[in-house]
Amino acid sequence: MSDDSNLTPDAARRGRKPSEEKREALIASALALFAERGVDGTATREIAARALTTERTLFKHFGSKQGLVxxxxxxxxxxxxxxxxxxxxxxxxxxxxxxxxxxxxxxxxxxxxxxxxxxxxxxxxxxxxxxxxxxxxxxxxxxxxxxxxxxxxxxxxxxxxxxxxxxxxxxxxxxxxxxxxxxxxxxxxxxxxxxxxxxxxxxxxxxxxxxxxxxxxx
Amino acid sequence: MSDDSNLTPDAARRGRKPSEEKREALIASALALFAERGVDGTATREIAARALTTERTLFKHFGSKQGLVxxxxxxxxxxxxxxxxxxxxxxxxxxxxxxxxxxxxxxxxxxxxxxxxxxxxxxxxxxxxxxxxxxxxxxxxxxxxxxxxxxxxxxxxxxxxxxxxxxxxxxxxxxxxxxxxxxxxxxxxxxxxxxxxxxxxxxxxxxxxxxxxxxxxx
Missing domain, CATH: 1.10.357 (Tetracycline Repressor; domain 2)
Known part of the structure; x- marks a missing residue:
């Protein structure tokens, strides 16, 4: 079962990244935002947005904000x-x-x-x-x-x-x-x-x- | 209004400590328990019990466990x-x-x-x-x-x-x-x-x- 199984056909057409790439994009996005504003000053929503994905995917990969940290x-x-x-x-x-x-x-x-x-x-x-x-x-x-x-x-x-x-x-x-x-x-x-x-x-x-x-x- | 205003006459008769002493007892109790078991491994209930007071008093003094830390x-x-x-x-x-x-x-x-x-x-x-x-x-x-x-x-x-x-x-x-x-x-x-x-x-x-x-x- 693919990581993107929850995506609508529309989202899939827009060329969402496969799972491992998303994970890396989330880590890169989190690192950049943590560096700019600190962990406490960064919302998971912003991290997901910057990585061009959703909070739902973030939590699927890391369980929690602490898991991402x-x-x-x-x-x-x-x-x-x-x-x-x-x-x-x-x-x-x-x-x-x-x-x-x-x-x-x-x-x-x-x-x-x-x-x-x-x-x-x-x-x-x-x-x-x-x-x-x-x-x-x-x-x-x-x-x-x-x-x-x-x-x-x-x-x-x-x-x-x-x-x-x-x-x-x-x-x-x-x-x-x-x-x-x-x-x-x-x-x-x-x-x-x-x-x-x-x-x-x-x-x-x-x-x-x-x-x-x-x-x-x- | 005294810190002990919420105590029952019965509790007051048992000679509860005044506020500043309680605060110090809570800090000493927390320090001993944190040293033994770490912050995460210590419940506010245990800290209060060791200081011979209540969790309610602990939160009145420090707002939260983080405040006590x-x-x-x-x-x-x-x-x-x-x-x-x-x-x-x-x-x-x-x-x-x-x-x-x-x-x-x-x-x-x-x-x-x-x-x-x-x-x-x-x-x-x-x-x-x-x-x-x-x-x-x-x-x-x-x-x-x-x-x-x-x-x-x-x-x-x-x-x-x-x-x-x-x-x-x-x-x-x-x-x-x-x-x-x-x-x-x-x-x-x-x-x-x-x-x-x-x-x-x-x-x-x-x-x-x-x-x-x-x-x-x-």
């Missing part, structure tokens, strides 16, 4: 880990200290641009990670495998090559790398806290974080 | 900043590097113990900070004043005394201090992520964070 966050978070900013991590080519600092800088600039383009994404992603422990576990496992472990590998290789001091384990350094980045991005884009009591400044802030991590590496 | 989080977060672990921050006595490292260690051990005693507190606090921007703003202002600014003062004084290298601003170092701590506590107690793919270990983890921050100070 989960699907959106799951999609966004896994796509995030596949983005260009992470690609260098997965290349098994030794970094120099300088090349690593440059990659770190580019990585942060990319993450800030992504967060600015969709200021609600971090907030919604974090909220879902906190709310839905099963999602947190899946996300954590994927993150360890695709992001954290490769970074540990690079830092360990740099340490073996004598480019980083032996004082701390590569795991601890990788943990510090993510804490510094996460602490900044969460403070700025999710919590909206401004510890400096002044405007955020991309270049100055990125420079400070890159320098801090370099100092951490000894 | 907000009141609990507000209380907890402001109390948190007044705790012993932060007291040394507000003493205008110069730290040595060694004394600072020892304070940092004690601070982390205290924060881990507090998070372990109430594993849901961080999660609920973060969720509320993400959900309620007005609360985030109030919390941020208070945090800057009572925690961040004093830390910046101490780091700047240590820098002026030549105990910390001049390479980074005291603000950036203080930001790194909180990112490292927050990244660890959030990963461990709110997200439940385990980047190391192994059990968390208090002593090893605290040592790693203290050492990382010391390295960051140059």
């Amino acid at each position: 989960q699907a959106v966050v799951e999609t966004v978070s896994f796509e995030m880990m596949q983005q260009a900013a992470y690609a260098r991590m997965r290349e098994p080519v030794l970094f120099t200290r300088q090349a690593f600092a440059e990659w770190h800088r580019a990585f942060l600039i990319d993450r800030i641009a992504a967060a600015r383009a969709a200021p609600d994404t971090y907030r919604v992603l974090l909220q879902e990670l906190l709310r839905d422990r099963a999602f947190g576990t899946r996300y954590g496992a994927r993150w360890r495998e695709t992001v954290f472990a490769p970074l540990v590998g690079h830092l360990a290789a740099m340490q073996a090559a004598g480019m980083i001091g032996p004082g701390q384990s590569a795991e601890a350094l990788a943990g510090a790398f993510f804490s510094l980045n996460l602490g900044y991005l969460v403070s700025r884009f999710a919590l909206g806290a401004d510890p400096f009591g002044a405007a955020w400044a991309d270049d100055r802030d990125v420079q400070a974080i890159v320098t801090l991590f370099q100092a951490t590496c000894g | 907000q009141a609990v989080v507000e209380t907890v977060s402001f109390e948190m900043m007044q705790q012993a672990a932060y007291a040394r921050m507000r003493e205008p006595v110069l730290f040595t590097r060694q004394a600072f490292a020892e304070w940092h260690r004690a601070f982390l051990i205290d924060r881990i113990a507090a998070a372990r005693a109430a594993p849901d507190t961080y999660r609920v606090l973060l969720q509320e900070l993400l959900r309620d921007r007005a609360f985030g703003t109030r919390y941020g202002a208070r945090w800057r004043e009572t925690v961040f600014a004093p830390l910046v003062g101490h780091l700047a004084a240590m820098q002026a005394a030549g105990m910390i290298g001049p390479g980074q601003s005291a603000e950036a170092l203080a930001g790194a201090f909180f990112s490292l701590n927050l990244g660890y506590l959030v990963s461990r107690f709110a997200l439940g992520a385990d980047p190391f793919g192994a059990a968390w270990a208090d002593d090893r983890d605290v040592q790693a964070i203290v050492t990382l921050f010391q390295a960051t100070c140059g």
Whole structure:
């Protein structure tokens, strides 16, 4: 029984999309609207309209608005880990200290641009990670495998090559790398806290974080 | 018109508490139950029963379960900043590097113990900070004043005394201090992520964070 079985012949003639495409259109539409207005400020009716479908189809696919939020966050978070900013991590080519600092800088600039383009994404992603422990576990496992472990590998290789001091384990350094980045991005884009009591400044802030991590590496 | 105006003479004779005490008892009861079972796993009926009052009184004070959650989080977060672990921050006595490292260690051990005693507190606090921007703003202002600014003062004084290298601003170092701590506590107690793919270990983890921050100070 087709997903479109409930459509009138008239609607079917207008060329409604098949089910999987509709699901993707709904996720894309929800993501755009959540980013613009936040989850609470977005009605399922608007999401459906923007995806050129009906609320009925939305609920058929996702059960509830919360179900749609989960699907959106799951999609966004896994796509995030596949983005260009992470690609260098997965290349098994030794970094120099300088090349690593440059990659770190580019990585942060990319993450800030992504967060600015969709200021609600971090907030919604974090909220879902906190709310839905099963999602947190899946996300954590994927993150360890695709992001954290490769970074540990690079830092360990740099340490073996004598480019980083032996004082701390590569795991601890990788943990510090993510804490510094996460602490900044969460403070700025999710919590909206401004510890400096002044405007955020991309270049100055990125420079400070890159320098801090370099100092951490000894 | 007293808060107890709706009580029967019989109830009044049993010595019901006045309003403010009831409010505090409800907050304490909610905090204990949220910590044990999470917000979703706790019914307002149970919270009221533990506070030796009624659901009706609970709703009179807080409007809704969400209103109670907000009141609990507000209380907890402001109390948190007044705790012993932060007291040394507000003493205008110069730290040595060694004394600072020892304070940092004690601070982390205290924060881990507090998070372990109430594993849901961080999660609920973060969720509320993400959900309620007005609360985030109030919390941020208070945090800057009572925690961040004093830390910046101490780091700047240590820098002026030549105990910390001049390479980074005291603000950036203080930001790194909180990112490292927050990244660890959030990963461990709110997200439940385990980047190391192994059990968390208090002593090893605290040592790693203290050492990382010391390295960051140059």
